[in-house]
Amino acid sequence: MLFFKQATIELPLLLVYTAFTLTGSLFINLFIYRTCYVTLGYNESQCILLGQETSDELQELERIVQPAANLLTLVFQIFFNVLPIFVCIFAGPWSDKYGRLPLQLMSLIGLTLSLALLSLLLCFKNLSPWMFLLASIPAILTGSVPTYFTAVLSYLNDISSDDTRTVRMVIFEALIICGTLIGSLSSAPLLYATNYELVFFIGSCLVALGTLYTMFFVKESVSIKEKYEGKILDVINCSYVVDMFKVVFKKREDWNRLIIIIIFLAITIIDFTSTGSNIVRFQFLREQFSWTLPKFNWFNCVSHVITISGTIVGTAILNKLFKVQETVIALIGLFSSVAYCFLWGVATNDYYIYVGIAVAVLSEISRPMLRTRVAQIVPAEEMGKIFALIIGVGGSVSVGSTYLFTKIYNATIQIHPGSYNFLAGLIYCFAIFLVGVIITFEICSPNKSGKYQVNTKNVIQSSL
DSSP: OHHHHTOOSHHHHHHHHHHHHHHHHHHHHHHHHHIIIIISOOOHHHHTTBTTBOOHHHHHHHHHHHHHHHHHHHHHHIIIIITHHHHHHHHHHHHHHHOSHHHHHHHHHHHHHHHHHHHHHTTSTTSOGGGGGGGGHHHHHHOHHHHHHHHHHHHHHHTOOTTTHHHHHHHHHHHHHHHHHHHHHHHHHHHHHSOHHHHHHHHHHHHHHHHHHHHHHOOOOSOOSSOOTTOGGGGSOHHHHHHHHHHHHSOOSTTHHHHHHHHHHHHHHHHHHHHHHHHHHHHHHHHHHOOOHHHHHHHHHHHHHHHHHHHHHHIIIIIIISOOOHHHHHHHHHHHHHHHHHHHHTOOSHHHHHHHHHHGGGTTSHHHHHHHHHHHHSOGGGHHHHHHHHHHHHHHHHHHHHHHHHHHHHHHTTTOGGGHHHHHHHHHHHHHHHHHHHHHHHHHSTTTGGGGSOOHHHHHHHHO
């Protein structure tokens, strides 16, 4: 009973992201399969082998199918992940006033309905894959994952102290990676044991469980001065958007206003790059090295274990033990990202891919460190607005990144499919420049410079 009394959002977050990855990792395979035999009219017995077996004939067929499937992936990404951002932008400021739980429940219910509807549509074997866009309607109307993440991040900030905030942000990132690990590991075996419609139904059940847990065990973190009965329609209020930008650009002591703005830009750039490169990663490995879906999923699992370990251990050693400033740790993480991007770009065999993931051990640490830095500056009553803007804009630019990286991949697929990695590495270099500017401002600020001096006594004692 003690566990349930102290329960927060860790379990539902894990369930939601497991479902998100379980289904999300199959979308590309599903779109290639359905586009192949429904849209382009190829033999279904051949189309079902794409991604499962390798031969010259299948590789040639995949080169024909991939551009059309990539276009569908782009449009689906816009409908399922980007349009809900408009709800997110309004809902974040609303939650500062009326609480975090209504947003969590609203977005989870919408996501459950969307996955269940998609499972139903998949039962029609000759239905055009473009009709799957209908399943995005509940998610669009309720904010889907962007709104849920905004509510969760704001909730975590509400219940955190200065001492626990960094750890909670890292746990948030680690749970996302754990959900990705579980979802990636189970998606292919579940698909081969059952079918697409049952896998998506299982995903909807996982989100439904997260919804029920949130409803009965998670307590509100905001002190609500007004009851929100009848206030749901107040979500769509243009004054919230104005207030959100005011919070970002309001005058603060020292260089804090500029630091918030630059961190916002840095996180947006990181989201832009990671979304774009991830959207074509599977196609790249299939085309360049003839990887199958099971091999890709096992590789994903190994890479997630490495990044989880790097994020947790890196935080424990650098931030908690040696008291290294969050922005410096974020800078180290970005250098890790650049290194693995260029290794993947020059990859000629699997060895480069595996070494690249080992080099990327700290690549996921940048975002939680930068979010923590923002939370150290901004008061709790403004965090919903800040996180809504960060997640909203980050999700919006993912449309551009998906389009850009898909375009580059399609244009270079016959020449060098890994070219997109060089672009990702160069964009990460710009993020390094921005974080370097933040560190410069912090060093020049009289209230922050002391944080960059490592406590020598603690380091010596820790090493004995």
